[in-house]
Amino acid sequence: MNETVKQTDIQKAILEQQQSEHRKKMILNGVLLVLLVLAPLVMYPVFLMKILCFALFAVAFNLLLGYTGLLSFGHAAFLATGGYTTGYLLSNVPWLTTELGILAGTLMATALGFGFALLSIRRQGIYFAMVTLALAQLVFFFFVQSSFTGGEDGMQGIPRGELFGLIDLNDNLNLYYFILAVFLGCYLLVQRTVGSPFGQVLNAIKQNEPRAISLGYNVNRYKILAFVISAALAGLAGSMKAVVFQLASLNDAHWHTSGEVILMTLVGGAGTLLGPVVGATFVVNVEYQLAQGPLRDWVDPILGGIFVLTVIAFRSGIVGEIQKFMRKNLS
Amino acid sequence: MSMIFGVPVAVLSGQLLIGVINGAFYALLSLGLAVIFGLLKIINFAHGAMYMLGAMVTVIMFDAMGVNYWVALFLAPVLVGVFGMLIEYFLLRRIAGQDHIYSLLLTFGAALMIQGILTNIYGVSGLRYSIPDLFKGGVNLGFMFLPYYRAWVIAVALVVCFGTWFMIEKTKLGAYLRAGTEDAQLMQGFGINVPLLISLTYGFGVMLAAFAGVLAAPIYSVTPVMGSHILIVVFAVVVIGGMGSIGGAIITGVLMGVIEGLTKTFYPPASSAVIFLVMVVVLMFRPAGLFGKEA
Numbered sequence: 001m002n003e004t005v006k007q008t009d010i011q012k013a014i015l016e017q018q019q020s021e022h023r024k025k026m027i028l029n030g031v032l033l034v035l036l037v038l039a040p041l042v043m044y045p046v047f048l049m050k051i052l053c054f055a056l057f058a059v060a061f062n063l064l065l066g067y068t069g070l071l072s073f074g075h076a077a078f079l080a081t082g083g084y085t086t087g088y089l090l091s092n093v094p095w096l097t098t099e100l101g102i103l104a105g106t107l108m109a110t111a112l113g114f115g116f117a118l119l120s121i122r123r124q125g126i127y128f129a130m131v132t133l134a135l136a137q138l139v140f141f142f143f144v145q146s147s148f149t150g151g152e153d154g155m156q157g158i159p160r161g162e163l164f165g166l167i168d169l170n171d172n173l174n175l176y177y178f179i180l181a182v183f184l185g186c187y188l189l190v191q192r193t194v195g196s197p198f199g200q201v202l203n204a205i206k207q208n209e210p211r212a213i214s215l216g217y218n219v220n221r222y223k224i225l226a227f228v229i230s231a232a233l234a235g236l237a238g239s240m241k242a243v244v245f246q247l248a249s250l251n252d253a254h255w256h257t258s259g260e261v262i263l264m265t266l267v268g269g270a271g272t273l274l275g276p277v278v279g280a281t282f283v284v285n286v287e288y289q290l291a292q293g294p295l296r297d298w299v300d301p302i303l304g305g306i307f308v309l310t311v312i313a314f315r316s317g318i319v320g321e322i323q324k325f326m327r328k329n330l331s
Numbered sequence: 332m333s334m335i336f337g338v339p340v341a342v343l344s345g346q347l348l349i350g351v352i353n354g355a356f357y358a359l360l361s362l363g364l365a366v367i368f369g370l371l372k373i374i375n376f377a378h379g380a381m382y383m384l385g386a387m388v389t390v391i392m393f394d395a396m397g398v399n400y401w402v403a404l405f406l407a408p409v410l411v412g413v414f415g416m417l418i419e420y421f422l423l424r425r426i427a428g429q430d431h432i433y434s435l436l437l438t439f440g441a442a443l444m445i446q447g448i449l450t451n452i453y454g455v456s457g458l459r460y461s462i463p464d465l466f467k468g469g470v471n472l473g474f475m476f477l478p479y480y481r482a483w484v485i486a487v488a489l490v491v492c493f494g495t496w497f498m499i500e501k502t503k504l505g506a507y508l509r510a511g512t513e514d515a516q517l518m519q520g521f522g523i524n525v526p527l528l529i530s531l532t533y534g535f536g537v538m539l540a541a542f543a544g545v546l547a548a549p550i551y552s553v554t555p556v557m558g559s560h561i562l563i564v565v566f567a568v569v570v571i572g573g574m575g576s577i578g579g580a581i582i583t584g585v586l587m588g589v590i591e592g593l594t595k596t597f598y599p600p601a602s603s604a605v606i607f608l609v610m611v612v613v614l615m616f617r618p619a620g621l622f623g624k625e626a
Contacts, residue, residue, distance in 0.1 A: 071432045119611060122618045126374045126431050127574060131614060134567040134607050141604035255563060259439055266436065300447030307440025311433050312425050 036180055045172040046244060051284050052183045053241040058264040058276030059190055060233030065262070066271030067194050068226045069206030073129040073258050074116060074136030078109040078231045080143060080253035082238030085109075087158040087248040088148055098161040098169055102239040109235020110228060112139070117227040121220050124209070133255060140253045154249030158242055169243070179240055186233055191273055193229065202226055234261075263303060266310050269317025278318050338596055344475040346596040347589060352481050352550075354588020355488035356543050360565045361572065361580040362492055363539035366499065369575035370512045370532050372431050373423065376438040377415075378565065379558025380445040381537045384411045385544020386553045387449060390458045400463040400549070408541040415537030416530050423533070424526070442558075449555035457552030484546050491542065492581045499577055508532060567610045573623020583621060 039048055057079055064070045086105030089096055096104075120131040143149045150156065160169040169175045193199050201222050204212040213219050242248040251257065260283065268279020283303070290299045314321050360382060367375045375381075388407040392398035398406065418441060426433045462480045469478035499505040508528060511518045515525045544558075551557060564587075572583030587606050595602040613621060 071435070119614055123614075126435055127570070129432070129435060130374070130566045130570050131610075133563060134570060134610050137563050137567070138604055138607040138611065141607070144603075145600050259443075262436065262439075297451050298447065300450070301444045302447075304440045304443025304445075304447060307443065308422065308437055311437045311440065312422060315429075315433065 033184075036184075040173055040176050045176040047284075047288070049172075049176055049179050049244045050241070051281050052179050053237045053244060054261075054264065054284055055277040055280040056183050056186055056240070057234055057237040057261055058268065058280045059187060059273075060230045060237065061261045062265045062270055062276040063190055063193070063226060063230045063233070065265055066275070067199065067206065068202045068223060069209075070223065070227070071126070071129045071262070072132045072227070072230070073255065073262070074132030074134075074139075075230075075234050075261050076253050076255060076257035077116070077136035077139040078113055078234035079238035079241070079257060079261075080248070080250075081112050081139065082106060082109040082235030083242035083248035083252055084143065084149055084155060085235075086239035087155045087242045090158050090161060090243070091155070096161075097165045098163055098243060101161070102236065102243065105239030105242070106232055106236040109238065110232040113228045113231020113235070114224070116231065117224040121223050121227065133258065136253070136255060136258060140250070140255070143250060143253050149248070149250065152250060154247055154251075155242075156247055158246040158248065160243055160246060175244065179244065182236070182240065186236065187273075187277075190233070194273070198222070198225075260303075263307050263310075265317075266315075267306065267317055269320035269323075272317070272319040272323065275317050275319040282318070336597070340474050343596055346592040348475065348477065348481060348592075349595075350589040350592020351585065352484055352588070353591060354585035355485050356547060356561070356584075357565055357568050357588050358492050358581045358584030359488050359543040359546075360540055360561065361568045361584045362495055362577065363536040363543075364565060364569050365572070365575060365577050365580035366495065366539070367533055367536035368569070369577060370499075370508050371529055372434075372512070373533070374431065374435040374438070375533075375536065376435055376562070377418070377442040377445065378438075378537075378540050379560075379562030380442040381411055381415060381540040381558070382544040382547070382561065383449070383555060383558035384414070384445065385541030386460075386548040386551075386557065387453070387458070387544075387555065388541070389545045389548045390460045390553050393460065394458075400545075403548075404542070404545050407545045408538040411541035411544075412534040412538035416534040419530050419533040424529075442562075446555050446559065453555055455554050455556055457554050460548045460553055462549040480549060484550070488543075488546065491539070495539065496577050496581065564606055567606050571606075571610050571613050571620055573620025576620070576622040579620065579622025 057075070060078075061072065061075050064072050082105035084105075085108040086101045089104050090098065090101040093101075116132060116135050119135060120128055123131050144151070148155070160175065162168055163174070163178055167174050167178075169178065194202075201212065201217055204215070204217070205219055205222060209219060238248075238252060241252070264279035264283045265276045266279065267282055268277065269275025286302070286306070287299055290296060290302060295302065310317070316324060360378060363381075364375055364378050367373050367378075385407050388410055389398075389400070389403040392403055392407070393400075418438075422437055422441065423434060426437060466478075466480035466483055469476055469481075471477075499508060507518070507523060511523065511525045511528045518528075519525050547553075547557075565584075568583050568587050569580060571587065572579035587609065590609065591602055591605055594605040601608070617623075
């Protein structure tokens with residue numbers, strides 16, 4: 001009798017705690033949302049859009065690294081494929097509305113992601129990283145050789161066009177709110193994915209792959225699906241980036257970009273939802289601030305230093321460390 | 332002039348020679364990577380930077396102090412090797428036992444730093460370094476012209492590769508190394524200083540990269556970014572050969588150089604991508620690589 005009472009008490013307490021945590025999260029998310037909506041009033045919209053695109057890129061990447069335990073060193077390929085496809089179509093197909101162009105870029109990156117996944121998924125850990133890196137390099141050389149990419153100059157003057165043929169995206173504010181909407185949609189999608197039974201299986205694979213296999217899960221299928229979703233979102237980020245800057249360049253396909261997205265995710269906190277967003281904001285800002293000041297030639301070494309420091313001293317990243325701190329001191 | 336498949340013999344053999352030379356560098360570099368990976372399970376992303384340092388140190392020592400090629404061939408790898416051991420001691424050791432991914436990321440960050448700092452000091456335009464007097468000129472083999480220096484590079488690379496393979500697979504020191512990675516605790520129980528062994532192994536792998544850098548200084552353009560591209564190629568070579576297989580790394584390195592040279596002769600646009608294509612094909616049929624064991 002006594003024990004059942006205790007049990008229900010414990011359950012109630014857990015439930016209450018979950019509810020209060022949920023409430024805290026909702027408040028935090030609400031505040032962030034308001035900030036994002038109001039941000040273009042005080043900051044340059046193109047800069048904000050750059051952050052949003054890279055944040056989406058990092059969120060996509062984090063689905064693999066943070067939630068499935070796969071380190072891809074080839075995500076630049078998806079960013080670039082999305083950008084080039086969208087750029088090419090918008091420049092050459094006059095009737096195509098912007099959202100269809102972005103959709104096409106995303107689909108192209110999705111297909112490429114499927115190919116990458118089939119070739120690499122049987123390898124694990126660092127092998128996986130090296131295979132994805134080499135595959136991405138293959139894509140890079142394809143873009144270098146192809147004439148439609150514009151080589152070193154990149155693909156320039158991509159028209160922003162009109163959303164659904166109605167809303168003029170040459171207006172920075174219109175474009176900002178469109179990109180914000182897409183970003184939020186994707187963020188919620190990833191949040192939902194991670195929390196779903198599918199996400200739980202991914203987590204199981206990350207924690208202990210042989211065990212997941214022995215429980216009867218077809219691990220490779222789950223990993224391929226996670227990889228494809230990640231590639232699709234990365235492609236979407238690249239497509240939107242091409243529309244924002246009206247430019248798709250070889251830089252996006254270079255393996256340094258793959259390294260950069262790892263840095264963003266790691267600095268922000270891999271395996272946390274908000275981490276990649278914070279990380280992308282941080283890295284884009286650091287790059288921008290450094291480029292303005294006397295240290296403009298020192299961007300690479302400083303980023304490298306941040307990389308080393310993050311790996312050695314705070315592997316959980318900014319958001320991860322804050323969560324740890326709150327768990328230790330506030331509950 | 333005689334032709335093979337519509338290509339003059341002189342052109343074909345010239346490209347083959349370039350292929351073998353590139354292959355010698357691939358072999359030296361992938362050998363170092365394979366040693367570090369096979370024994371320490373560290374993916375050394377800084378390997379390209381170490382190769383670059385080897386070449387840069389050679390040129391800088393010559394410009395500043397007139398240190399000649401032969402001294403540099405010994406001194407530069409030692410200096411860079413010590414530098415590598417410092418990185419191992421102060422950085423890599425702190426993340427020992429963590430997921431291998433972190434060692435990859437750490438060395439990636441370190442490579443960015445090294446490359447970035449040198450780029451700021453020396454710029455990206457190539458530094459000049461001339462071929463040592465002893466190897467100026469060449470010999471006409473009838474069907475092609477063989478510069479002495481290139482012959483020297485091939486010969487010395489093969490000797491170093493074979494020596495390394497022999498040391499690790501056939502000697503007592505090699506046995507200690509392999510045992511230390513198999514079961515570090517047990518080896519320590521036998522009174523062997525495993526952390527020192529690890530430092531030395533990393534230093535040795537880095538030395539191999541720097542040695543390749545010194546060999547490269549007279550024939551390639553020496554810039555702070557010279558290691559960045561070759562690194563990715565070498566990664567592909569290691570994947571094709573099978574990670575951790577030391578003999579496999581050597582053979583695949585030379586082979587890939589030759590394949591690249593052939594592609595440059597018959598279909599130039601694909602020459603920079605062909606190694607990655609080979610990798611894709613190998614992965615489809617032998618995921619563990621040509622000489623690797625299925626994990």
